[in-house]
Amino acid sequence: MSDTLKPPIVCAEVLVAVSYQSQPFEETDLSMAHEYVVTFQPSGRRGPVSLGETLLQAAHALGVEIESVCGGKGTCGKCRVHIESAQHEHLSPPTEAESRLLGAKALAGGMRLACQAQVQGDVQVFVPEESRRLEQVVRKEAGESTVPLDPAVKAYRVKLDPPTLTDLEADADRLLEALRTQHGLAGLAYDLEVLRSLPSVLRAAHWQVTALVWRGEKVVAVAPGTDDRAVLGLAVDVGTTTLAAYLTDLASGLVLATESAMNPQVAFGDDVIARMQHAKHNASGAHELQTAVVNEVMELARKAVARSGATLADIVDVVVVGNTVMHHLFLGIDTSGLASAPFVPGLQGPLDTKASEVGLAFHPSCRLHVLPVEAGFVGADNVAVLIAERPYAQDDLLLLIDIGTNGELVLGNRDRLLSTSCATGPALEGAHLEFGMRAAPGAIERVRIDPGTLDVRFKVIGLDRWHTEYPQSEVKARGICGSGVIEAVSEMLRAGIIRPDGGFAPGLSHDRVIFQQGKPWKFVLARPEETALGRAITVSQEDVRAVQLAKGALRAGAEILLRNYGASQPERIILAGAFGTYIDVEHAVNLGMFPDCDPSKIVSVGNAAGDGARFALLNCGRREEAAWVARQVEYVELATRKDFLDEFVKAIRFPGASE
């Protein structure tokens, strides 16, 4: 209809056409889709959109990334877009949510929320920098630790005696007999898929084949020849925000490739609640979520095998872990029970099935093992952390802290294990703050504040050194990610900008401290000329409060577990997940995030959930341990604890002498 940048005269023409078309709007049969052309800038993506679709839906359909933390409910205000004033009438009138979140002035200036504005004509949409969803920098590398090799799928090379007129044993029985006499395997069954090609494979291979046997129970594949061939497994950690996949050689235990990506379900809502609502309120919502994540796992697998010189058909076993909602959505299990009190999962125990049952297209007989969940929202990812770190095999009292998008704690040792989940909120991941963002390029991740001058040094993701070592125009900070928030608040506490109760120090006067009557205090981390936004990136009083609430919930949960166990402090603290990997322990301790513990005994173990998934892939004993430990962990429901509120209120304070 037009080029990427449409001259005004064409717009005018379109406006006329639209007025004509919108005339009989009330009487129109909506099933006769009126289609308009929507163009997104600066990407230039353009496509047909039906009357009544929101700009966010159009963006999803056209592959344009727009931030949407609330999943399109009109509550987060992240999906701001700009419309040329000439085209205001090509969209539905502003909603109450837009008036509240944007204000009259912004609306008048052409700002809209993409989730609210419905298409009623051709329209050009500008997606500002801060509304663009960027690919997160994902650093979920496979850990170094390993387990003894005892995978579920093993290869056995066998040579069979061909049938004769006096030996008419059926092919299937002939192979089982060879596996029995040559490898001591007895009582095996078959996948039908294997039987289908068995006669031709045996004959083409001159009766020398390699059989893949699952758990000593079932022949799942038979291939010609007895040469070594790749027998690969895929361990998958389905995080709410991030997927990580580890392509692993089942014969050597080596990780051949690690791949990660955003969980594409993010497009349907950033947190588990938004996704369950999407599943509930859309006829094919659960299916959409399921296929989205499975397709992305396939994509990761494709990259991993390409990098390793393997093929998808070499993958014969898959282990998946994830929190309870991710676990259910991945398997396509209805989340009704998880969506409202008393919050019970549909499935708690481990699951063995064919990978093809969930849509994973690897070897046709590829198996899938899904670790059990514990209780409520303490999921299979936490079980994976447990079988990776094995507190149940140790004497030391361990506190495991795993904060991804949700926060889970386990306290215990070989005597007893307690778990809980804390409503930390997304602040510790940098979300729901005014300038919060994911750990993507441009995010401030490290902060130092000079207590004397209040001068700020920070590091942004994508630049190696402190920002002061670059020309201002190259810094281009875009926001603050989780570790940056922790450091900023910690440094503000140290520098006396905020007090232990979290409030801004009264009477502070500095050009980085902004106070306007009726608005929250703010501290300027990055000056406008150091950002890609054209305005300052600040930490506000409200941001500090969000961090206080998050760390308060975490700390209170840990204290409740300690009290429940009958201990005053853990002997070791293990930080798992992205939070643990990037956070600076000293700053976290400075904020009082953890219970008292020798700082040298606080260690970060990286993606322990991924390690656990790999271990379950490589060692069936760990699967048994997982099934067992998931039942052993005593879940402590904080909501029903009378002492939680007291602990929480105490823990909201930052450490410090003053008060």
Next chain:
Amino acid sequence: MSDTLKPPIVCAEVLVAVSYQSQPFEETDLSMAHEYVVTFQPSGRRGPVSLGETLLQAAHALGVEIESVCGGKGTCGKCRVHIESAQHEHLSPPTEAESRLLGAKALAGGMRLACQAQVQGDVQVFVPEESRRLEQVVRKEAGESTVPLDPAVKAYRVKLDPPTLTDLEADADRLLEALRTQHGLAGLAYDLEVLRSLPSVLRAAHWQVTALVWRGEKVVAVAPGTDDRAVLGLAVDVGTTTLAAYLTDLASGLVLATESAMNPQVAFGDDVIARMQHAKHNASGAHELQTAVVNEVMELARKAVARSGATLADIVDVVVVGNTVMHHLFLGIDTSGLASAPFVPGLQGPLDTKASEVGLAFHPSCRLHVLPVEAGFVGADNVAVLIAERPYAQDDLLLLIDIGTNGELVLGNRDRLLSTSCATGPALEGAHLEFGMRAAPGAIERVRIDPGTLDVRFKVIGLDRWHTEYPQSEVKARGICGSGVIEAVSEMLRAGIIRPDGGFAPGLSHDRVIFQQGKPWKFVLARPEETALGRAITVSQEDVRAVQLAKGALRAGAEILLRNYGASQPERIILAGAFGTYIDVEHAVNLGMFPDCDPSKIVSVGNAAGDGARFALLNCGRREEAAWVARQVEYVELATRKDFLDEFVKAIRFPGASE
């Protein structure tokens, strides 16, 4: 392009066009399909056909039934069709097979073999009456006998306690606990499909549900409510020629509907050899055969549930039986091992899988059990006969004779069971004889010959009484089916038309006895005016020889089994299958078809294979018996027996004093 009957002028036009098109024939890229219009009369079916396709392929594609016993190999000569002489050039030139089978005169008259003639232009094809494949009259009714009810899938009604804040058991475990405490079922697993909807089903049903459990091992379905609901099974007998399906109520054991149809694989060849060749020589041949039979089973099921007021989703268990090749083709198992010596099956043992694995679309979790085969070509249908008749539970020495398209014998009792398969050929089913046909309307099925006058009375399928009670013009005999052949030859023997050695009595002079120098003797069963063919239906010397060979093989096989067992005669003979149902025992005895036995001890049990399939559906104990007995039966390979030829030669003779 034209109406059903095309005026000559249009043909001429086409002829010109064809000459033009066929000019560059050698250089033409065949992938650029030249398409012509082929019309079949008298059905009037018409459609586009690509250059080079045979008329038989075109007929299959357009749903026109043309007889093809050899599966299109140009050996049976059954697929004769007639072409207008003006259109001779619209087909490829006659092949050597056509010259041999049709002769120059018939070719000149416009007769062609549909499997040989390739389309090179628009053409009108007339399919004569005798070449039309009619739907066979199938009379495989479910037997009356029953078994104690112990089906694999049973329904259990349960009421669950809803979860509370102090009872957070997962839904899956909660249901298992209820099944354990309320029905004593322990250690159950789940189908993933069931888990997917379990949370919503339990909540929508207010925690009162009916669970279907397979073999006390696995929950395969959970439905809301605790009312009685239909729990149905389908027993399927996959014959080489005929499919029979019995829709059965698993709670009562009652057969709700019996449906049968031709095995659609007949289109790819009438016998198991032709079908294995089709599977071997066509890239998607095995898949074609598999989907053809599965689709027809679906069709039978659709009819059966419609007749019973049920739905396809009510079917939760399926049992399938069939001879070894049918068994393999149904499951999609490669038949390499069965196609050449030493003839070993791919799979011998029983198989449990999901019905959906083979393409059966009933309840999503519907199970499929396939009975084991015995050895070589003694298949799961024979095992089904065994579990229906249970010779292994009796003292009497039984001879079981099951002749469908293949002939199988079992001799034995509780001490020992011997089996063999005989190359009876298709004569006993009426095929491969000059006027042989399936048991379809118009087939002569009963014959009486007056020994004095040699007058003939016969009955045709479709008319209740002897043909002499109808006006000649209403008789419309089309051929002779299996039971008719047996009776005709038996009556010819009694009347002295043939002698015990099978030869026509020399010097016999009667207007029904035709002898032309250099051609075989013939006996006229139906005069031209009594047939739909416009010519006499006869039994020739060659037809008698075919019957002799068939009964000789059958009898010799039985004698070898008796000798092997160490007995001189069986105490009872059981005739199973269509052959046993329709054959007149007295005539068969008259031909010496069976070993010596008290005629009152020769009984016909109908479709015992179907009974066995139903029993396996209703009683898991019979499945165990089947797995056991399939291993117990000692297979006697006639080909390697030195005494077989002697027995065979002796058995070729008919009984009788003369010689």
